[in-house]
Amino acid sequence: MLNAFDPGSAKLDQRTAALVDRRAAALGPAYRLFYETPLHIVRGKGARLFDADGRSYLDAYNNVAGVGHCHxxxxxxxxxxxxxxxxxxxxxxxxxxxxxxxxxxxxxxxxxxxxxxxxxxxxxxxxxxxxxxxxxxxxxxxxxxxxxxxxxxxxxxxxxxxxxxxxxxxxxxxxxxxxxxxxxxxxxxxxxxxxxxxxxxxxxxxxxxxxxxxxxxxxxxxxxxxxxxxxxxxxxxxxxxxxxxxxxxxxxxxxxxxxxxxxxxxxxxxxxxxxxxxxxxxxxxxxxxxxxxxxxxxxxxxxxxxxxxxxxxxxxxxxxxxxxESLQDNARTVGRAFRDALSALSRRHDAVGEVRSAGLFLGVDIAVGPAQSKTAHWIVNSMRDRGVLLSTAGADGATLKIRPPLVFSMADVADFVAALEQTLLS
Known part of the structure; x- marks a missing residue:
């Protein structure tokens, strides 16, 4: 599975490790978790999720809460x-x-x-x-x-x-x-x-x-x-x-x-x-x-x-x-601004390839040689550490998959792009 937690390779704090062990014991081996270090999410509001320590994450992936978490x-x-x-x-x-x-x-x-x-x-x-x-x-x-x-x-x-x-x-x-x-x-x-x-x-x-x-x-x-x-x-x-x-x-x-x-x-x-x-x-x-x-x-x-x-x-x-709340209009307007901002980013960074989108559903190809899927995986986990959540798509996992709640704002776009640029520069 792309962007999946590997329990055999991660270094976890004691509380997270205990939850992972309980989950494995109760739910069995078929279930998967996202990210190299799993998230313990306890609350959501709008386009934000919050973990057990109160840290906020910009949710750019969850198309389940389409009109925003806990509307x-x-x-x-x-x-x-x-x-x-x-x-x-x-x-x-x-x-x-x-x-x-x-x-x-x-x-x-x-x-x-x-x-x-x-x-x-x-x-x-x-x-x-x-x-x-x-x-x-x-x-x-x-x-x-x-x-x-x-x-x-x-x-x-x-x-x-x-x-x-x-x-x-x-x-x-x-x-x-x-x-x-x-x-x-x-x-x-x-x-x-x-x-x-x-x-x-x-x-x-x-x-x-x-x-x-x-x-x-x-x-x-x-x-x-x-x-x-x-x-x-x-x-x-x-x-x-x-x-x-x-x-x-x-x-x-x-x-x-x-x-x-x-x-x-x-x-x-x-x-x-x-x-x-x-x-x-x-x-x-x-x-x-x-x-x-x-x-x-x-x-x-x-x-x-x-x-x-x-x-x-x-x-x-x-x-x-x-x-x-005119969320179809918001998806169109904010989605176009999001696409344009990512396209501009691709002109500044060789790692970012073609940007494809329709409204608030975007795919960004990673364009770095034969290790594209590894680069995409690294970007996803680095963004998670910066408080932004996304995933990957495609058979080889070399495309960033972005599909935030439809309440995503221009300010959220700016936060996302800033975090992605910081990741690419790190």
Whole structure:
């Protein structure tokens, strides 16, 4: 795992070492921690996190708390509904219906149903089930270093999980589109993948794409119309096109509410999570009427906690904050200033390569010879020591991955860039 704590090599203080040992004993070996020296975070506010010693960290990575850590409007909605009713989803209730109606209004009219889950992994798992029911096919196409979840099905098409996560035999990978190359290689690979799945007797049920290609190295602008053309290829082969908006949705890209809208494509399904509940576990899948019927008329679906009254109330409060505080505009304006400041930094420092961004989702290539991933890892940990949190992306971990809460300010940009320049000069 990129940017992971290695318990065998770190020198920890007594309190941190004790917590690490307790965590390993209670949770087992599958869990991972960030940074060479793990953080013990106890509080959050806005774009800041605070550790057990009271030290402040500028959070430039956490896209879960999209409207800012512990936003008072979201916290109040959570507490208010939890004090009235917190139960499963087998009763009629106003909150999930009101939320589904409001959310669907942000999406293309072709997407007219919404199905609640608790996590993005569950949403993508549900997308596979619906695609297979609607198409009668099995195969799934993803990009080379994609991440779409941790269930049995979704881990089978999430190569970013690493060598220990075996891809399913019905999965085909295609290279992520490289900005500026015209997209021909990407489209040819999608076509070849559909044909290979046909030859294998699977057929293609769906292609699923994170429209900012975050784990492939943050590639937000592969070329106009490219995803629409890929969707056409998949549909012509009998499959469906799914936009995984878990990372790029909810105003993250600045130019649009949903990341796929920047590419002029209308998906057959849209999955979402993370920022949807600002830290509360709520997620879901928007789907068009015919696939929903092909699935729902055959299979009984329910989710005990997905879309419960508390989850729906929290998610509704997030939509209100996004609108009332104009956070899409903030993502666009601050994101552009952030990109410009990092581009200016790249002209002063050879270690900083290309800067790519859409709103408040940025990728910065590290451009120092064959040791790029080691340099990126060093930068991330040095920034952590300076009180700024970020991570890496791409199969080789040579791209800095920056995706702060949408309340990130111009002052926060200045703090980030100053810390990065100090790191590069050290």
């Amino acid at each position: 008072p409007h979201v916290v109040e909605a959570m507490a208010r509904q939890a004090a009235i009713l917190a139960t499963h989803t087998r009763y009629l209730h106003e909150a999930p219906l009101a939320y589904a109606e409001r959310l669907l209004a942000t999406l293309p009219p072709e997407l007219d149903h919404f199905m609640f889950t608790c996590t993005g992994s569950e949403a993508n798992d549900l997308a596979v089930r619906i695609a297979r029911a609607a198409t009668g096919r099995q195969g799934v196409i993803v990009t080379e270093n994609a991440y779409h979840g941790v269930t049995l099905a979704t881990s089978g098409f999430s190569p970013a999980l690493g060598l220990g996560a075996e891809l399913a035999p019905w999965v085909r990978r295609v290279p992520a589109p490289v900005p500026g190359d015209g997209g021909g290689a990407f489209l040819d690979a999608v076509e070849a993948a559909t044909q290979d799945l046909d030859k294998a007797g699977c057929g293609v049920s769906m292609m699923i794409v994170d429209s900012i290609f975050s784990t492939d190295g943050v590639l937000p602008d592969p070329g106009g119309g490219l995803l629409r053309q890929a969707a056409d290829i998949v549909r012509n082969a009998g499959g469906m096109f799914v936009a995984d908006e878990v990372q790029s949705g909810f105003c993250r890209t600045g130019d649009a509410f949903w990341g796929f809208q920047r590419h002029g494509v209308v998906p057959d399904m849209v999955s979402m999570g993370k920022g949807m509940g600002n830290g509360y576990p709520v997620a879901g899948l928007a789907v068009s009427r015919d696939p929903a019927a092909a699935f729902g008329n055959k299979v009984r679906y329910f989710n005990t906690f997905g879309g419960n009254p508390v989850a729906a109330s929290v998610a509704g409060a997030v939509l209100e904050v996004l609108e009332q």
